[in-house]
Amino acid sequence: MRSFWLLFTLIILSNKLVYSQTPPSHSSSDIYQALQKLNFLGSALYVAAHPDDENTRLISYLSNEIKANTAYLSLTRGDGGQNLIGPELRELLGVLRTEELLAARRIDGGKQFFTRANDFGYSKHPNETLEVWNKDEVLSDIIWVIRTFKPDVIINRFDHRSPGTTHGHHTSSAMLSVSAFDMAGNAAHYPEQLNKTSIWQPSRLFFNTSWWFYGSEERFKSADKSNMLQVDVGTYYPLSGLSNNEIAALASSQHLCQGFGRLRTRGSEMEYLELLKGEMPSKESDIFEGINTTWSRVEGGDAVGKILYDLEQNFNFKDPSTHLPQLLEAHSALKNIKDDHWRNIKLKELEEIILSVSGLFLEATASEASSYQGGKITVSIEALNRSNSDIVLKSIAMPNQPSIAKNIPLKENKKELIEIGLPISNEAPITNPYWLNEKWDLGMYQVKDQDLIGKPETPAAININFDLEFNGYPVRIVKPLVYRYSRPDKGEIYQPFSILPKATASFKDKVIIFADSQPKEIAISVKAHKDHIEGKVQLQLGKGWQVDQESKPFKISNKGDQQIVRFLLSPPTTKSESYITPIIHLDGKEVSKELVEIDYDHIPKQSVLLPAEAKVVRLNIIKNGNKIGYIRGAGDEIPSSLQQIGYDVSIIDPASIRSQSLQHYDAIVVGIRAYNVVEELKFKQRFLLEYVRNGGNLIIQYNTADRQVTSMENLAPYPLTLSRNRVTDEESDVEILDKNHPIVNYPNKITQEDFKGWVQERGLYFPGQWSKEFTPILSMWDKDESPLKGSLLVAPYGEGYYVYTGLSFFRELPAGVPGAYRLFTNMLSLKQEKSKK
Numbered sequence: 119m120r121s122f123w124l125l126f127t128l129i130i131l132s133n134k135l136v137y138s139q140t141p142p143s144h145s146s147s148d149i150y151q152a153l154q155k156l157n158f159l160g161s162a163l164y165v166a167a168h169p170d171d172e173n174t175r176l177i178s179y180l181s182n183e184i185k186a187n188t189a190y191l192s193l194t195r196g197d198g199g200q201n202l203i204g205p206e207l208r209e210l211l212g213v214l215r216t217e218e219l220l221a222a223r224r225i226d227g228g229k230q231f232f233t234r235a236n237d238f239g240y241s242k243h244p245n246e247t248l249e250v251w252n253k254d255e256v257l258s259d260i261i262w263v264i265r266t267f268k269p270d271v272i273i274n275r276f277d278h279r280s281p282g283t284t285h286g287h288h289t290s291s292a293m294l295s296v297s298a299f300d301m302a303g304n305a306a307h308y309p310e311q312l313n314k315t316s317i318w319q320p321s322r323l324f325f326n327t328s329w330w331f332y333g334s335e336e337r338f339k340s341a342d343k344s345n346m347l348q349v350d351v352g353t354y355y356p357l358s359g360l361s362n363n364e365i366a367a368l369a370s371s372q373h374l375c376q377g378f379g380r381l382r383t384r385g386s387e388m389e390y391l392e393l394l395k396g397e398m399p400s401k402e403s404d405i406f407e408g409i410n411t412t413w414s415r416v417e418g419g420d421a422v423g424k425i426l427y428d429l430e431q432n433f434n435f436k437d438p439s440t441h442l443p444q445l446l447e448a449h450s451a452l453k454n455i456k457d458d459h460w461r462n463i464k465l466k467e468l469e470e471i472i473l474s475v476s477g478l479f480l481e482a483t484a485s486e487a488s489s490y491q492g493g494k495i496t497v498s499i500e501a502l503n504r505s506n507s508d509i510v511l512k513s514i515a516m517p518n519q520p521s522i523a524k525n526i527p528l529k530e531n532k533k534e535l536i537e538i539g540l541p542i543s544n545e546a547p548i549t550n551p552y553w554l555n556e557k558w559d560l561g562m563y564q565v566k567d568q569d570l571i572g573k574p575e576t577p578a579a580i581n582i583n584f585d586l587e588f589n590g591y592p593v594r595i596v597k598p599l600v601y602r603y604s605r606p607d608k609g610e611i612y613q614p615f616s617i618l619p620k621a622t623a624s625f626k627d628k629v630i631i632f633a634d635s636q637p638k639e640i641a642i643s644v645k646a647h648k649d650h651i652e653g654k655v656q657l658q659l660g661k662g663w664q665v666d667q668e669s670k671p672f673k674i675s676n677k678g679d680q681q682i683v684r685f686l687l688s689p690p691t692t693k694s695e696s697y698i699t700p701i702i703h704l705d706g707k708e709v710s711k712e713l714v715e716i717d718y719d720h721i722p723k724q725s726v727l728l729p730a731e732a733k734v735v736r737l738n739i740i741k742n743g744n745k746i747g748y749i750r751g752a753g754d755e756i757p758s759s760l761q762q763i764g765y766d767v768s769i770i771d772p773a774s775i776r777s778q779s780l781q782h783y784d785a786i787v788v789g790i791r792a793y794n795v796v797e798e799l800k801f802k803q804r805f806l807l808e809y810v811r812n813g814g815n816l817i818i819q820y821n822t823a824d825r826q827v828t829s830m831e832n833l834a835p836y837p838l839t840l841s842r843n844r845v846t847d848e849e850s851d852v853e854i855l856d857k858n859h860p861i862v863n864y865p866n867k868i869t870q871e872d873f874k875g876w877v878q879e880r881g882l883y884f885p886g887q888w889s890k891e892f893t894p895i896l897s898m899w900d901k902d903e904s905p906l907k908g909s910l911l912v913a914p915y916g917e918g919y920y921v922y923t924g925l926s927f928f929r930e931l932p933a934g935v936p937g938a939y940r941l942f943t944n945m946l947s948l949k950q951e952k953s954k955k
């Protein structure tokens with residue numbers, strides 16, 4: 119079904135391509151709309167915190183109805199969220215969401231910007247957010263985007279006046295946007311930026327409010343709206359056969375990894391813009407009232423406008439190529455205007471229109487999807503003039519190569535195919551998302567090159583310049599080098615061409631846990647990105663860790679193949695946390711990167727190079743019991759974490775649970791949100807409780823209170839009420855309430871040390887109330903909040919134990935947090951503790 123929609127989108131929005139690399143095909147109505155946009159000289163910037171925060175209805179309206187140069191500035195790339203469609207998390211999820219945003223913008227017509235801020239996870243308050251982010255750097259990036267994009271109007275998604283009512287990132291985005299609005303026009307702020315750009319003062323700042331910010335539709339209805347502009351974003355566009363809100367839904371349905379696939383809506387829909395700064399436009403007008411958005415805005419622009427307004431008035435839909443002479447005349451006039459901001463934007467738009475009206479197909483494809491420094495590829499060029507215009511391909515220029523003179527007249531509908539060998543320079547940059555090239559921290563990505571900051575993605579690895587003459591008038595067109603192939607089950611596919619290291623290495627497991635001194639076999643997969651590579655791999659180790667051999671050889675014949683190299687790794691005798699890194703020695707160079715490919719239908723394929731490292735942990739741990747039954751919930755990696763420390767873990771199919779069928783397990787663990795997603799548990803809960811009654815040990819991890827498959831009364835043997843309580847600071851204080859309880863003593867003595875080094879958060883959806891049978895074990899609290907005691911509750915029931923915990927073991931165990939393993943092992947050992955008495 120998905121491919122149907124993609125195809126559908128491709129047809130109806132032929133100028134808004136699904137694959138960014140697919141060559142554009144522009145119908146007359148697309149060209150006409152591009153011309154309308156060319157004749158509008160105004161810009162609007164929408165500001166929020168995450169991919170999916172943006173209001174695509176408004177972005178599409180600004181871009182397609184008002185025709186404004188429109189952009190969305192998302193402060194983060196959404197690295198901290200969850201992924202509905204695949205395994206990418208954290209920085210890889212950030213790459214996927216970046217591409218989903220770009221896919222959305224290709225549909226709604228907006229541009230996309232980011233700051234260096236990292237989406238580090240949930241924060242309750244902007245104070246916390248702005249402590250983790252480098253506030254000064256994020257503000258600098260917002261001001262940089264304002265000074266380079268030069269919006270007349272800025273629209274915030276969130277309210278800067280209500281900290282604590284939504285995600286701290288949200289409120290921070292609005293607060294920083296308000297500050298940036300005041301600062302971007304003042305040369306005293308971030309003066310170093312002014313070597314590359316100029317100051318800019320936007321005219322208006324709005325807050326895109328809605329009933330949600332008022333608590334209810336009723337309250338919003340009666341709210342004072344004298345300071346609000348109301349915009350009907352339900353416009354129908356006959357030129358594309360779509361309503362604005364339909365385009366918006368298609369755009370936001372690109373956010374597939376966050377489950378944003380949605381129905382389309384049509385008809386009148388209102389958006390509300392509360393004025394925060396600048397002059398209020400009159401109610402009948404639009405957000406650009408009083409701002410000159412015509413060609414007379416720029417010095418020398420009238421001459422361009424005279425030609426282009428006339429062209430728009432008298433557009434020839436049957437044969438747009440008749441407009442080529444006027445377009446070239448406009449190009450010549452536009453080249454001479456002084457305002458380089460609008461000149462650059464409008465030249466690019468105009469050149470695209472010149473190509474489109476001529477039906478000129480121009481493409482450079484690589485013979486292979488990737489190459490390497492010092493490699494060589496063949497570039498195939500296809501040039502085809504599909505009009506009777508006079509076009510000559512004068513020359514082609516490739517990076518670091520002398521320009522190749524061609525002087526080929528492009529005759530109507532006669533395809534020219536040219537093949538050129540292109541050596542890849544030894545200094546050519548390796549292709550990678552630019553923000554992942556330097557080591558990043560929790561709050562910020564590190565980017566040194568100011569020109570890259572704000573950009574959604576790394577510019578193309580190789581650009582090809584085509585020097586053309588239209589009616590004897592020279593125009594240079596730049597095209598990225600792409601790779602094109604077909605798949606029987608998908609059709610034609612384009613992907614970016616990339617330059618990779620000659621070889622990369624990866625571990626099967628990113629975290630390897632040693633519960634004792636036994637050595638473990640570590641498998642490293644070496645992947646070749648060129649034919650015939652031969653070298654050796656070395657394993658870089660931390661103090662106390664040892665391998666059986668210092669380095670091991672590899673030899674791979676074919677590009678794309680892998681070879682597994684195995685080391686035997688011995689841990690230290692005492693507890694230790696360290697990292698191991700494979701170093702590939704090849705042709706006198708060292709590489710220690712892992713290649714991860716992100717490949718989905720709705721985005722161009724991405725190659726991401728990450729540091730190839732694995733965390734190794736030698737635990738100081740005592741284990742008891744062995745046979746663990748695991749009932750999967752919404753998906754977590756706890757079973758493999760428990761296997762790593764030697765437990766015998768069986769996955770239990772809930773359908774197979776019967777009376778007495780569980781008695782042989784030392785403990786049964788229920789995965790996260792199982793009572794939200796596993797329908798079958800509604801019928802099996804009584805057997806789980808029977809298991810406890812007969813001496814079993816049941817551990818239930820977090821669930822949310824809404825959408826439970828079983829009623830709250832059946833969740834536990836005694837009354838227990840779930841809440842939305844969470845502790846988001848992974849370093850927050852923890853107090854052990856019941857120091858004598860077996861769960862903090864047997865077999866491992868739990869101390870403050872065990873709560874160090876946790877990741878992302880302490881826990882979530884803690885029970886808010888419980889009956890006296892439960893013993894709360896821990897108390898924890900976020901800064902300036904009252905202590906929460908529901909993170910770990912234990913109750914004896916019959917002969918056994920019932921444990922309910924909202925602690926984020928599903929994050930801590932896969933991350934190799936020693937204290938979390940020790941506490942989890944104690945939970946698993948409650949049955950043994952009881953029987954030892």
Ligand SMILES: [Zn+2]
Nearest residue numbers: 167168171285
């Ligand atoms: Zn958000």
